[in-house]
Amino acid sequence: MTNTSTIARGGGASPAPGRRRQSSQRPAKASGLPAWVVPYVLLVPGLLVIAALLLYPLFQMVVMSFQKVGLRQIRGVPAEWVGWDNYTQIFDNEIFWSSLRNTVGFAVVTVSLTLILGTAVGTLLNRLSKRMSTFVVVGIMSAWAVPPVAQGVIWRWLFDADAGMINWGLNLLPDWFSRLLFGRADWTGEPWLNDALSTYLVLIITVVWASFPFIAVSVLAGLKGIPAELYEAARVDGSSAWRTFRKITFPLLKPVFAVLTILSIIWNFKVFSQLYVLMNGPTNREAFNLSMFSFAEAFRSPPKMGTGAAIAVVLTLLLLVVTSLYVRQIVKTEEM
Template sequence: MADTTTVTPGGGSSPAPGNRRDKSSGRVRTRGLPDWSIPYVLLVPGLLVIAGLLLYPMFQLGVMAFQRVGLAQVRGTRPAEWVGLENFERVLGNEIFWSALRNTVVFAFVAVSLTLIVGTAVGVLLHRLGKKMSLFVVIGCMFAWAVPPVAQGVIWRSLFDAEAGIVNWALNLLPDWLAAPPDGQPSWTGTPWLNDTPGLYTALVVCVVWAGFPFIAVSVLAGLKGIPTELYEAARVDGSGPWRTFRKITLPLLKPVFAVLTVLSIIWDFKVFSQLYVLMNGPTNRDGFNLSMYAVAEAFRPPQKLGTGAAISVVLTIILLVVTVVYVRQIVKQEEM
């Protein structure tokens, strides 16, 4: 490695030409980029990957939403035709869109609420368990979280099967006062959960909560590890009960964690597709569509209308952005207060 200093007549050394000495630290620095720009330069590779994998496809999706794109345009035998807002007008004027929007919002509200509640309860339980037992439960929970979405749908489709599903078998074991069979049926066997919209979304909620609560639980557990134990000891001395301690100490200190988890859960549950596709066995039940399923059905079912599917996706993206921005603004206001 070449020496970057030169010896002066007085016996000292001075930076070689092209280098300069940092007066604050005394270190020799090579001439180049200023210090403030180095973090931004290091971000460039990641930003390029994000631009290639996310931003460019989103840009193409936005362009396609204003075009008439079908199989001929995809094959390149006919150019795409600009139609302006026609795709959005067709989507917003369709009753299926409003039914899919209602299903999406109701499902997301129920799934997000249950996922946060169950995940928080499991996280608090893990915090109170011993190290070995806590590790064992965490590993078991993460197995469910690691299952791919398509496999989740396959698992719960078999569990909710009308004839051989474990769900109907378990309901038959319960007394009638707790789980009475549907009207006109002697037992739960043969109940087609996945044929109607309420039963379909019941199975979907269970599937999504089962797969989503481990991430919430582990995140809450990490947050609980950062709370000083002296606060809980002081609350115990003052005679505070478990619920009061959670409401007055744990919940306020974990608000930043819950804020992030809520936003992530809303985004994930608003765009659930793979599990619903498997449970529904494809886009067969229009009454059970959510916005993601409606977009896929419009884009790929003959006759293919990729422009309409893109318009639905753009609407879904805008809804998610609005919900996220409003929620984050509320969190910021509460923090400032």
């Protein structure tokens, strides 16, 4: 009787257990956005920063490359559209082609030396004890931490014709040994930074000295992830050090080498600060690279910022082509 009246009044009846669990496990909505939209919304702040710091200046550079921008435009006169004239001028200029040769040649030599030296040092660090490895890493990373301008100042002083330590050290060599190696014995007053070839020799030393520590530490980090059992098995099989590197280390570190190669190509193609300091400004046109040529055209009197922007666009496109071809080759190799 009581049960019947209670049910009739709508009270006392509890919902089914299964129905209660279902309602309690239903997730509460944090926002009105669909779940697939949330990751894209979170990416918006980063994309806005990239657009403000990278894409907008790049867009302005491309626009300026089709304009005539000089002193009058700096003073407020509207820029004049000249179409492809800036590109025609730089392609007809012999300095552009010599700068392109210097840029590509320097990048090829420096990237190769940096990767070889960095890999060798990284492999050596992997064989040292933990304390000694840490000590060496701190020592070499101090070179990588030196700002580019300071790098140029250091090596410009070392190769100075009158007070440089390089000429002083070469003069300490026995005359017969110096003649055997270099064909000369007296190095007093040798002007290393007056000739384009010797300037790039100093620049290669400067950039490799500052760049190989990053490669070495990156290779060391990759080597720490390779199982030690593989090397033990190689030693048991009597494999030589070079064969072990070629069959085990290099294949497993291919992704690391791929990233390091691309970064090295980008960094070395657009080297500017070190070359500027070594040459004491855009003085020797034979030693220009594309970055220095772009700077000289844009800011040296009379300023031609449109032409400088056109050179910068060509350098950017060249970097995109080189890196895309390299990445494509890496992808093909991985698929095979």
